[in-house]
Amino acid sequence: MSSKEQFNQISPSEFFYRNRDLAGFSNPTRSLYTAVREFVENSLDACDHSGTYPNIHMIIKAVDPDKPDPKQYILTVKDNGPGIPSKHVPLAFGTVLYGSKFGLKQARGMFGLGATMAILYGQITTNRPVKVKSNADGKLRHDFEMLLDIQKNKPVILKNEEKASSEKGLSVSICLEGDYAKAGTKIRDYVYQTSLITPYATITFDDPKGEKFNHKAIIRTMPPAPTIIAPHPYGIDVETIRRMLVDTHYQIPNVDNKMIEKIRKELGMSKKKFSYNEIMKKTVKKWKSLTRPVRVVIALMSFLEADFEKLQRIRIEDVDLRNNKLIYWDYSTSETLAADMDTESVYYKQLANTVQGESLTQFLTKRFQRVGPTSAVEFCKFAKFKPETRVGNMSDQDLVKLSDALQTYEGFRSPDPTCLAPLGESPLARGIERRFEPDFMAVVQRTASAYSGFPFVIEMGIAYGGNIESRGTKVYRFANRIPLLYDEGSDVVLKVVNDTDWNRYKVKNDSAPLIIVSHICSTRVPYKTVGKENVADRPEIEKELRLALQFLSRKLSGYMSKKGQAEMAKKRANLYSKYLPLIAQFCTELAEKKNEPNYKQMLEKENTIEEKTN
Amino acid sequence: MKKKQTKASPKDKSKNLVEILKKHGAQVYEDLENGQFPKISIPNRSISNIIYDKKLRQYVLGTNTALRSAKNSSQLRSFTQLIWLAFFANKLTQEKKSSTLRDVYYSSQAFAVDFEDQSESDNIIVDLEAVLTKPREDFYVFPEERSSIFGDLTIEYTIPGYEGKTQNLSSHPDGYAIGPSMTSAQLVDTSAELVIAIEKGGLFTRFVEEQVDKKFKSIIINTGGQAPRSTRTLLKRLHDEMKLPVVILTDGDVYGEHIAMVIKSGSANAAHLRELTVPDAKWMGVWATDIEKFKLPTIPMTESDIKRCFDLQKDPRYQEGIWKKELEVFLKIKRKAELEAFSKYGLTNITDKYLPEKLEMAKSL
Numbered sequence: 001m002s003s004k005e006q007f008n009q010i011s012p013s014e015f016f017y018r019n020r021d022l023a024g025f026s027n028p029t030r031s032l033y034t035a036v037r038e039f040v041e042n043s044l045d046a047c048d049h050s051g052t053y054p055n056i057h058m059i060i061k062a063v064d065p066d067k068p069d070p071k072q073y074i075l076t077v078k079d080n081g082p083g084i085p086s087k088h089v090p091l092a093f094g095t096v097l098y099g100s101k102f103g104l105k106q107a108r109g110m111f112g113l114g115a116t117m118a119i120l121y122g123q124i125t126t127n128r129p130v131k132v133k134s135n136a137d138g139k140l141r142h143d144f145e146m147l148l149d150i151q152k153n154k155p156v157i158l159k160n161e162e163k164a165s166s167e168k169g170l171s172v173s174i175c176l177e178g179d180y181a182k183a184g185t186k187i188r189d190y191v192y193q194t195s196l197i198t199p200y201a202t203i204t205f206d207d208p209k210g211e212k213f214n215h216k217a218i219i220r221t222m223p224p225a226p227t228i229i230a231p232h233p234y235g236i237d238v239e240t241i242r243r244m245l246v247d248t249h250y251q252i253p254n255v256d257n258k259m260i261e262k263i264r265k266e267l268g269m270s271k272k273k274f275s276y277n278e279i280m281k282k283t284v285k286k287w288k289s290l291t292r293p294v295r296v297v298i299a300l301m302s303f304l305e306a307d308f309e310k311l312q313r314i315r316i317e318d319v320d321l322r323n324n325k326l327i328y329w330d331y332s333t334s335e336t337l338a339a340d341m342d343t344e345s346v347y348y349k350q351l352a353n354t355v356q357g358e359s360l361t362q363f364l365t366k367r368f369q370r371v372g373p374t375s376a377v378e379f380c381k382f383a384k385f386k387p388e389t390r391v392g393n394m395s396d397q398d399l400v401k402l403s404d405a406l407q408t409y410e411g412f413r414s415p416d417p418t419c420l421a422p423l424g425e426s427p428l429a430r431g432i433e434r435r436f437e438p439d440f441m442a443v444v445q446r447t448a449s450a451y452s453g454f455p456f457v458i459e460m461g462i463a464y465g466g467n468i469e470s471r472g473t474k475v476y477r478f479a480n481r482i483p484l485l486y487d488e489g490s491d492v493v494l495k496v497v498n499d500t501d502w503n504r505y506k507v508k509n510d511s512a513p514l515i516i517v518s519h520i521c522s523t524r525v526p527y528k529t530v531g532k533e534n535v536a537d538r539p540e541i542e543k544e545l546r547l548a549l550q551f552l553s554r555k556l557s558g559y560m561s562k563k564g565q566a567e568m569a570k571k572r573a574n575l576y577s578k579y580l581p582l583i584a585q586f587c588t589e590l591a592e593k594k595n596e597p598n599y600k601q602m603l604e605k606e607n608t609i610e611e612k613t614n
Numbered sequence: 615m616k617k618k619q620t621k622a623s624p625k626d627k628s629k630n631l632v633e634i635l636k637k638h639g640a641q642v643y644e645d646l647e648n649g650q651f652p653k654i655s656i657p658n659r660s661i662s663n664i665i666y667d668k669k670l671r672q673y674v675l676g677t678n679t680a681l682r683s684a685k686n687s688s689q690l691r692s693f694t695q696l697i698w699l700a701f702f703a704n705k706l707t708q709e710k711k712s713s714t715l716r717d718v719y720y721s722s723q724a725f726a727v728d729f730e731d732q733s734e735s736d737n738i739i740v741d742l743e744a745v746l747t748k749p750r751e752d753f754y755v756f757p758e759e760r761s762s763i764f765g766d767l768t769i770e771y772t773i774p775g776y777e778g779k780t781q782n783l784s785s786h787p788d789g790y791a792i793g794p795s796m797t798s799a800q801l802v803d804t805s806a807e808l809v810i811a812i813e814k815g816g817l818f819t820r821f822v823e824e825q826v827d828k829k830f831k832s833i834i835i836n837t838g839g840q841a842p843r844s845t846r847t848l849l850k851r852l853h854d855e856m857k858l859p860v861v862i863l864t865d866g867d868v869y870g871e872h873i874a875m876v877i878k879s880g881s882a883n884a885a886h887l888r889e890l891t892v893p894d895a896k897w898m899g900v901w902a903t904d905i906e907k908f909k910l911p912t913i914p915m916t917e918s919d920i921k922r923c924f925d926l927q928k929d930p931r932y933q934e935g936i937w938k939k940e941l942e943v944f945l946k947i948k949r950k951a952e953l954e955a956f957s958k959y960g961l962t963n964i965t966d967k968y969l970p971e972k973l974e975m976a977k978s979l
Contacts, residue, residue, distance in 0.1 A: 572687040579694040582727060583684060584646055586694075586701035590639020597646035605649075 014150050024114075024532075025121045028070035032178030033186050035121065036060075038114030039077035039172055040191075041482060044198060046081035046170065048421070049225055053217060054201035055080045058191070060180060062208045070179040072126050073208065078171040083136035089144050090155040093119060093132050093172070118174060120148055125177035129158050133171040141165040180208050186485055188213065193476055193483035197423060197519060199431035218434045223421050230369045232415040233406040234452055238399050244367050245357065245391055252300075252316055252354070253293040260308050266294050276307045296354050299347035303339045304328065319355045324348075357392030360385055360402075370413040382409050415455035417448030422457045422521045423481065432461050432517060439465030439563075442555040444548050451540040456522035458544040462552040464559065468513040473497060477535075478519040484533050492537035493518045496545045505553045506560035516552075518545065577603050628707050631752050635704045638745070642697060651685035654696060657744045657886055664885045666930040671893040672880040675744070695738045696745075698727040703742060703753035710774050712754045712794035715739065744886035751797055751844050761845040762789035762815075764822050765806055765833030767852075769799040787822050789836065797844045801855050808832040808973075809852050811895075813839060813864040813873055817953050817964070824965040830973065833858070841877050846890045849877060853892045860892050861976050863969075866900030866910065867950035868922045871940060879931055898976040899968070901936065902943035905951045908968065911958050912949035919950065936979070 020026070024034035040056060047054035056079050063072040084092055093116060119130045135141040145159035180187075184207065191205045195215035200222050205213040231240070253259060264270050266289070267282045274282075283290070283298050290298070301311060303326050317336065318327040326339040341348050358366070361376040371379070380387040383405035385398075394402070422445055423431075429443045443461040450456065468474075477484040477493050488494055497516060502509040526536040535541070580603060584596045638654065645652035657663070658678035667674040684693045702721060706713060713721070719735040722728070729735040739750055746752075767783045773795045780802060783790050790796065810832045812818050818836035821827075827834055833852065837845055852858050862877055864870030874897035880890055905912055915923075923945050926932050932941055944950070956964035 568687075575687050575690050579690050580646075580684070582694050582725070583642065583652065583697050586697045586725075587639045587642035587646065587652070590635060590697075590701050590704055591643040592636065592639075593643060597643050599646040599649075602646070602649055602651070 014153070020117065020121060025117060028125075028177050028179040029182040031118075031121055031125075031176065032060075032073065032075070032180060032183045033190065034114070035075055035118035035174065035176060035178075036077075036187050037190065037482070038118045039075070040194065040203075042115050043077055043079035043081055043170065044194075044201065044481070047079060047201070048222070050082040051222065051225060052081055053220070053222065054198065054203075055217075056201065057204045057206075059206045060178075060187075060208050061206075062180070063175065065208070069181040070177055072175055073178045073180060074173060074175050075122075075178075076171065076173040078169065080167070080169040083134045083168055083170045085136045086134060086140075086142040089132055089134050089142060090146060090157055093130060093144075093146070093155070115172070116148075118176070120150070122174035122176035123148055126175045128175040131171075131173040135165050135168050135170075138166055138168045139164065141167075189485055190483055191215065193478070193485070194481075196431050196435055196476065196517070197428075197478045197481050197483065199423075199427050199434070219427050219430050221427060223424055223427070225421060227419055229416055229419045230367060232370055232450065232455070233364075233368050233409070233412050234415070234450065236368075236403060236406055238403045241399055241403055245363075245394075252319070253296060255297060255311055255316075257312075259293070259297060260311065262291075263294050263297060264308075266290050273309075274307060276301070276305055276310075279307060292354075295350050299350040299354075300326065302345065302347040303341050303351075305339075319351055321352055321355060353390075355392060356390030358390070359387065360389045360391055361387045363391045369416045375411055375413075378411055379405070379409050382411070414448065415450040417455045417457055419523055420448065420455055420457050420521045422459050423519060425459070428459055428461050428517065428519070432463050432515075436463050436468050436515065437466045438463035438468060438515075440556065440559040442552050444551050446544050446548050449540055449544050451526070451538045454522055454524045456520060456525075456541060456544070458541070458548050459519040459521070460545070460548040460552060461517040462549075462556055463515050463517075464507075464556060465513050468515055470515065471513060472510050473502070473512065474515045476515060476517045478517070479525040479527075479532075479535060480521055481519070482532070484535070486533040487529070488534070490528060491534040492542055493520075493535065493545060495537060496542060496549055499546075500549060500553065502553075505557035506564055507556065514556075516549070518548075520545075573603075627752060628710075631746065631748060632704060632707055634746055634748075635700050635707075635753075638700055639697075639704075651683055652693075653681050653683040653685075654693065654745060655679045655681055656696075656741055659740070659744060659886055661882075664882050668930075670888070670891075671878075671931075672888075672891045673882045673885040674888070675886050692738065692741075695722070695727055695729065695735070696741055698722065698725055699735075699738050699742050703755070706754035707752075710754065710772075710798075712756050712773075714756060714758065718755060740886070747886060747888065749843050749847065749884075749887050749890060751794075751847060754794065756794045756797070756844060757842045759791040759793045760838040761792045761842050762818065762836045762838075763792055763796070763833065763848070764789040764818070764835075765804070765827040767804040767806065767833050767856075768802040769796065770802050771795055772798050772800060783833070784827065789818065789822065789834075792835075792842070792845050792848055794844075797847055801851060804833065804856055804858070806831050806833045806856075806858060809835060809849065809858050809860045811835045811837050811841065811849060811860060811862045811877060812953075813837055813862075813870060814953055817863070820961070821965065824962060826965055826969070829965075830969070837873065837877070840873055843884070843887075843890060846877060846892070849895070850889060850892050853894065860895040861898045861973065862895055863899055863953070863972075864897070865950070865952045866902065866905055866955070867915070867952075868919055868926065868941070868944055870900065871897065871937070871944075872922075872926065875931060875937065896976050896979045897936070898972040898979070900951060900953060900955075902940045902947060904968075904972075905947065905949065908956070910951040910955040912947075912951045912955070915944070915948045915950050920945070920948065 025031040036058065040058060043056050044054050056077065059076045061074045063074060122128065122130065129145045129147050132144045133141055141163045143159070143161045143163065144157060147156045147158065149156050188207070191203055191213060192215065195201065195203050199219045200217050202217045203215045207213065267279070267286055269279070269282060280302065300316060304310065304314070306314070313331050315329045315331070316326070317329055320327060324341045324343055326341055327336060328339070329336055341351070360380060361373060364371045364376040364379065365373055377387050383402065385402070425443045425445050429441060432438065432441055432443070441461065441463040443459070446458045448455050448457045475493060475497050477488070477491060484491065507514060520535060520541065526538050526541070528534045528536045580599050584599050588596045642652040656679060657675045658680050659675065663676040663678040664673055665676050682689050682693050682696065684690050699718070702718065715736055716732060718739060719729055719732040722735060739755060743750055763783055765784055768780055769783065770780045771777060776795065806827070808830060810821070810826065812821065812834065815836050815838060818834060821834050826832060835845065835849065841849070849860055853860050862874040864873050874895070877892055878895045878897070879893060884890055904910070923941055926941060932938055953964065956968055
């Protein structure tokens, strides 16, 4: 064993550079596809959140068309979204783990990681810079060319120009090693399926062979944009609670001139110099109208017996509630002093509360969704905490106990789905209708449900016949409006579809022109892999998928039995007109008759029956 | 010399069959004329409807029948096939043209009646047999010939081109094939007092060489393994019309025993047919008990031999007499012996020693 092992800290860029296959950049085929996805999804997300009908134009061009694959391609994705303010461009595209997507709401991408990965991949395979053109205000376009400094996780700007332009939007162009010969089918599928689940978007694609794919928007309604919301108690761990506590802690306000101005204003004692006693008198009168920071500072002043002048000379070091001492540093004497605090005083209570933070019930109702005052008290009873426990006083063990109880308590209402943006039944239906013109179609949107604290909604559509060319059950899988194309076999949707006994719904499974469109919306889709291609089989999600599919299958079954009856009647009539003449011929000879029996009336009768059933 | 005592001549048989076919055709014709979908009732041939008739001493079909209707779209095709076959059988019978199962399959294609494969057409043929309760040989569908006959028997042909011509079956030492012309011939007379059916061609030749026909006043028939129906029909006619007793000689194994049983009392497969059995036929060997008695060289029974023994033990016909006893002995010794095993003691041992002894014993069976 070597004792010289080195422990180096590596930058996030370097980490991803070393583990790029985790993010879907394992080979030229997969990388080209992943890069396309990342850029298109970023563009769609940007348009969605700004409420713009997306118009996305993608171009893939070979640098040298005559070379065999894999070779260098230039990938350009242009959108009409809000753009990125020019000061953010270098960081957004030049560093890993920089993004605006860390809140809890539904978005296609999670962390804005993928685009940077694509840029990183392009740079290491071709050593060419990324070109970003951003116009955020509809006046000025900023053109950047830059490289990533992998070790330092910092952008290196090579060129930065400004041009007057009225078109808002963002255009990103990278050069990368890819294999379009192999990735082409998937990329075309991806573009096609994206347009299916985003029927309000226009997506055009110029492929390297000179073909143009144009998917026009077919509806003019956008689903409402998702909002950022507080987390649900389920699915919260100790670390998250700790971070939330830090956020919520009331700090002793900084006492500066601004603060003193504020106190003067709230007490209505603006100009003159006031003594300590005068200030306290006024405070008693005005207490109810004072804001919390002002109350806190005045509480401090009461124990220090300080006027504004003295207040400016000191700095509070600690509020020691155990010994009831207020520790402070006096600038004029340069020493640490302590003042006693009278525990009977109202000011003491004010100060103590501030230092100890909110009560547990307050913390729960304010910081989480779906927790009201009543359920907070109920929960405290369940978790064996006193409702008035101050969160600032809770020990590590208490936090673990709290987090465990939050997971096991069953009284919380299910998560708020307003942070989700499902497509909606009607847009989904129209998307399917326009793309497939099916003979039969049904869609359903289930009500929101949740798995370990993350809300999700299942939307599903089923279509039969018409322009559907595939045979057997073809499943189009989507998650947060992203088509999932790889790793179909291990996906939960496929599992549910395959578990279905289609004979029960009068569908011949292997030959039916049947498609199923499944859309899972969630603040966090439980992907099995970082590549985001298949959804893990969480029981809650599986159950919702199953219910949705059963609902649709029953509708399909109704259609199939009607269609089946009509088809059967037609088939029977065909059979009769084929076989009855033969029977007539043979029995005539057997019976040694001269003329055939009059069976034609029977055929006519059968044909009228058939028309009736139709 | 025994003279034939006429029961039903082949000619009458044909006439009778044509009548039945015509009756069915007329019924279908009438239905169509009246705007009704025609239907035919077919005896159910599934295992649940096959029962053993102790009086007849053979398997017969029960009373279950299935109605095949032209109205039912899933039966329409097979109904048409059945009517076509009736029509085709009628033609064959009237024109006295023989054909095989395979011929029927190909003939259908001339009439736009489609059979998916031969097994489908074979099945329809059995359906028609069941409707008519006549074997297919009656409507001129014959198996491949592999069975032969030798001995002093004079026949008179009835087939076109040979009508009235007679033939004595002892003039050609290789024997005569039992085909359509033989089955449909009149049996005129014979000097034989016995029919010996033997399982194997080799032994058949030996018997002819050793003049078993003369020594034992017998007609020798080679069944070629499991006896074809035409051979069984001929055996029955020799027994019924010429009043000749029938004895059967097979290999000394469970399959041999069953070959004898099928000649005697038919098979479950042909439960829809009568007149194929010779209930008085006797199996005279080679028995399991003979193996020890004659010290025959043996080979061990295979697993499927043993399984076959257990299967047959469930058959009602194997519940008594030598049938039951021999099966038990086979299972006990778990060995079998072929007819050729006698050659250990000289090629003529079987005809010189074994046959006379067993024939004597058979009289008491």
